[in-house]
Amino acid sequence: MTLERLVLMRHGQTDWNVAFRMQGHSNIALNAVGRSQAVAAAPSVAALAPGVIVSSDLDRAHDTALEVAALLGQKVLIDKRLRETHMGQWEGLTRDDVVTGWPGEWAQWRTTSAHKSPPDGESRWQVAQRANQVVTELDAGNTDSALLVVHGGLIVGLTGLLLDLPDAVWGHLIGVNNCHWVVLHRLDGADITSGWRLHSYNAGLASVVIPGGEDEVPGA
Template sequence: MTARRLVLLRHGQTSWNEAGRAQGHADISLDATGHAQAAAAAPYLAAVRPVALWSSDLARARETCGYVAEAAGLSVKHDERLREFDVGVRQGLTLDEFAVRFPDEHAQWVAGDQPMPVAGGETAGDVCARMMPVLRECLDSLDAGETGVVVGHGASLKVGLLGLLGWDIDGHRDLVVLDNCGWATVERRAGDERIRLAGYNEKVLRSAAI
């Protein structure tokens, strides 16, 4: 059956990814590995013949999407709703630094008692509320048989995906985050309003990306 497909691609690696720092809304660019990952993934994404590209407006997503845009011959629509979680005062900190500076909040975060207890941060519900509409808009804009690609961030894509599928977002910690330049695919078949997960954390082999 003919389906509309949406591919959700996480950005390539940054130096903060490598150091384990919470990026949130920080405008961090790809590092050399991230550029190599994006360059390697782009032909695979172009091969699904996307008709539209959307991206978070943060640098690491924009730069990743640029490789796909060039390979697919498409322009990009940037949308700030596709940004990563706002991680509040945790932004820029490693987990060890977080534990030292905010021990109570760190303990709650590790235990999963609160989805985002740090001052100024978003909850999973907050992120789902802004991700769901834009992902639905992207999918609804496609005609039967068409594919679109959304480039975003690990945690927010995961929560948005769960919401799009109608799964419990409170269980988001039980689903692994997409690897850098890993992607998930959802589809909605003609005559069926259900959105199905067709693939998760697909990626180019590391040896091919570096």
């Protein structure tokens, strides 16, 4: 059996999200708002009926996934390959810190190149490749639908890769809000050769989601 539907959900809010601080691999917990977001979003995501739930090993993603799993009576599988982008020298810094210290590199990383990485960090391409290993393994499993509870930067890269978008335009995808999600499906059902199609992007509880410029920073 191969996957017919794939849902990519971002974790709830953390204090570092509020401060526009680069989290990367740092294990930052959900704050009170983030926990409430996870509880509120869980019924809508559970209604998509994923056959398996896999999360990043970082607490902010795992704790978000647990809220969905509790409604479905499922376990959450954990996979380190679903971690957020390793931010290298930028990890722990605010967006303003990075813009001031690396103005040209920040602009290139944000908007123009899937192969550009923070100093000593990972590129979107590298993140997408490791995350896609998980998708490939799920394709070889025994479920037709899966939920990955992950991170904003990983969602951008993996979405671009699965949709076969030119990697030069991956940065044109907006950041997904906390506890919002992307839904991908295969046009021809379980035909793995048909490729993925985008069903919804940055879906959430609000009827209209207005992007806040750079309010959502991939890598956070």
